[in-house]
Amino acid sequence: MSLPVALFAATFGGAASAFIPRIAHRMAIPPGTSYAACRRAPRPMWTxxxxxLTAGLLGAAIGPAPLLVVLLPAAVLGVLLAVIDLRCLRLPDPLVALFAAVTIVPLSLGALVIGEPGRLARALLAAALIGVIYLLVALLPGGGLGLGDVKLAAVLAFTLGDAGWPAVAIGLLAPHLINGPVALSLLLTRRAERRTPLPLGPALLAGALVAVIATR
Structure with a gap:
C-alpha cells in the first residue's frame, strides 16, 4: 500500500465531494415533483x-497506476449518484451517462493502446450479461428494480469486467449481501414494508468498490 497515494486520493475525494450536496439538491428532484417526495439532504460532512473514504480506499488498493486516475472521478460521481438515490430513489440518466463516459471511454482506449483487445471484449461481455440480467429482473412484476439501476449495473460491470471475471462475480453478489441486511432491519423495525422501494444504487456502487479492492 502506498500511503502518500492513499492520502492524496482521500484528499481529492473529500474536497471534490464537498460540492455534492449542492449539486444533488439541484439534480435530485425531477421536474414537476415536490421536494416533499424526497428525503432530507445529508450534511456536507457526510458526503x-x-x-x-471511497477515494482513499481506491488509492490504497490501486496505488500509483493509471487506473486510479480513471476511478477517482468515478468515485466522486458514485457518491453523488448514491446521495440522489438515497434521497429520491432515482439515478438521473445524465449522471449515469457521465459515469459511463469517465470509465468506459478511458478503459476502452487503454485496453486498445496497450494491445489487449481481449480485455475490452471481456468488459463489453460483462456489461451485456449483467445488463440483461438486471433488465429481466426489472421487468418482472414486483422486481423492485428501476431502469436506472439496470444502466448503472451495466456500466459498473464494464469497469469490473476490465479487471476480470472474479471482480464481476463479486460485484454481482456484494450489492445484494449489502442491501439484504438493510432491508431486513427496516422490516423488523417496521420502518418499511415488503413492497417499500429501496435504493439499490448505493449498494451497487459499494459492491463495485469491494470488488475492485478485493481483486487488486
Missing amino acids: VAAGA
Missing part, C-alpha cells in the same frame, strides 16, 4: 467523509 465529504464518504468521498474521502
Whole structure:
C-alpha cells in the first residue's frame, strides 16, 4: 500500500465531494415533483467523509497506476449518484451517462493502446450479461428494480469486467449481501414494508468498490 497515494486520493475525494450536496439538491428532484417526495439532504460532512473514504480506499488498493486516475472521478460521481438515490430513489440518466463516459471511454482506449483487445471484449461481455440480467429482473412484476439501476449495473460491470471475471462475480453478489441486511432491519423495525422501494444504487456502487479492492 502506498500511503502518500492513499492520502492524496482521500484528499481529492473529500474536497471534490464537498460540492455534492449542492449539486444533488439541484439534480435530485425531477421536474414537476415536490421536494416533499424526497428525503432530507445529508450534511456536507457526510458526503465529504464518504468521498474521502471511497477515494482513499481506491488509492490504497490501486496505488500509483493509471487506473486510479480513471476511478477517482468515478468515485466522486458514485457518491453523488448514491446521495440522489438515497434521497429520491432515482439515478438521473445524465449522471449515469457521465459515469459511463469517465470509465468506459478511458478503459476502452487503454485496453486498445496497450494491445489487449481481449480485455475490452471481456468488459463489453460483462456489461451485456449483467445488463440483461438486471433488465429481466426489472421487468418482472414486483422486481423492485428501476431502469436506472439496470444502466448503472451495466456500466459498473464494464469497469469490473476490465479487471476480470472474479471482480464481476463479486460485484454481482456484494450489492445484494449489502442491501439484504438493510432491508431486513427496516422490516423488523417496521420502518418499511415488503413492497417499500429501496435504493439499490448505493449498494451497487459499494459492491463495485469491494470488488475492485478485493481483486487488486
